[in-house]
Amino acid sequence: MIDNTSLIRIARQFRFEGRVERIDALGAGFINDTYKVLTAGGSPDYILQRKNHAVFPDVGSMMQNIVAVTDHLKRKVEAAGGDPLREVLTPIATLDGEYCHVDEQGNFWAATLFIDGSVTYDRASTPHLARMGGEAIGRFQTMLDDFDRPLHETIKGFHDMRHRLHQWDASLAADAAGRRRSVAREIEWIESRRDEMMRFWQMIEQGVIPRRIAHNDTKISNILFDGDGRVLCVIDLDTVMTSSSLIDFGDAIRSYTNTAAEDERDSGLVAMDFSMFEAYTEGYLFSRGSSLIDSETDNLAFAARYITYEQVLRFLMDYIDGDTYYKTAYDTHNLVRTHAQYALLRSMEQQYSRMQLCVKRGVTHRE
Ligand code: GN1
Ligand code: MG
16 A cells, blocks of 8 residues: 555656645556545646556556557547547656656556546446447547557557467466466366367457457446446556457457456356347447458457456466466455356357347448
C-alpha cells in the first residue's frame, strides 16, 4: 500500500490543474493500481495509475502507444462532432513533458483526465448494456482501421496461443510452487483443447483472419457508460496492439455474458447468458459488420471460446507458477477463477451452435 503523502507527491509530478485535495483508491483491476485524484474548486479530477512494471516491461513504449492512439481517436471524434475530452481518454503529461513518471522506488506512474458522470460495471446487467458495449467496440476498432503508425508490442504474444502454450509447457515443467500434482484434472482441460485452439490461432498466423489493431482487453469494466447506459469512452488502452478484431469480440463475450463473477466460488452459478450474447453480437455487427471479411464473421463465435480458454489457461498457469501475475486476495484465488472460467467455457461449448446461428443471422441481416 502506498501512503497518501507519497501519492500526493507523485500527483504533483503531473500537469494537473488545481490543487490536489484527496486521492482515493479506485477500481478492481487485476494488474495496475488505480487512484482518483480530486482537485479543489472547479478544476477537473484525474486518474492516477501505477502501471505494473512486471507485466509491462516497457512502460515508456506503452505510453507512446497510448498517446498515438488517443491522438488518432480524438481527431476522429472531433471530425464527427463529438467531444474528444469525454469520448476518448486524455493522457496527462508530467512536468518534464513525459507521459510516465518513475518514483524513487522505481514504480511507473501515468495519469489521465477523469471523465465526470461515468459509471462502470463488472457484469452486464441488461442486454441493452451489452448491445451498447458491442457497438462501442465496433466503433473503436473502425476508428483505428486507418491508424498507420507502428505500435509497440506491450506484452509479448498476449493472445498468441503458440506463445501461451510455450509458456504453459514451461510452467508445467518448472512446477515452481509444487502445485502441479494437485491440478491434474484442470491441466487436462487445457491439454484436451490444444489442437482446436491452435487451429484458430493458425488462421491468424497464416493471414486467413487478418491482423488488425485491437484493444485486447475489452471486458465490461474497461468501458465507461453514462447514467443512461450509453457508452462514453473505452478505457484501459495498455494493450492496444495489432492482433485481430475477433479477439476483442471474444474477450467481451467472455465478460458481458457471464452470469456470475469471474471469481465465483460456486461454479454451478456460472454460465453464458445467451440473451447477452445475442445483444452484444447485434451491437457489434451493427457498427463493425460491414468492415469484416467472411473469414472473420465465420469465426466470430469461436473467438469467444478461444479467449475464454486462454483465460482458463492463464489463471491456471498463474496458480501453478505460485500467483506471480494476477493480484490475488487468498491462496486459491487463481484456482477458483480457473474453475469459474472453465464453467463459462463449458457453457459456451454447449451453446455453440446457437451462437454460430446468431452470428449468421446478424450478418445476413446486415447485408
Ligand atoms: C487483466 O488489468 P485488467 O483487470 O483490465 C488482464 C486481462 C484479463 C483480465 C481478467 C494486461 O485485465 O488480459 O483478461 O485481467 N490484463 C493483462 O479479468 O493481463
Ligand atoms: Mg488492463
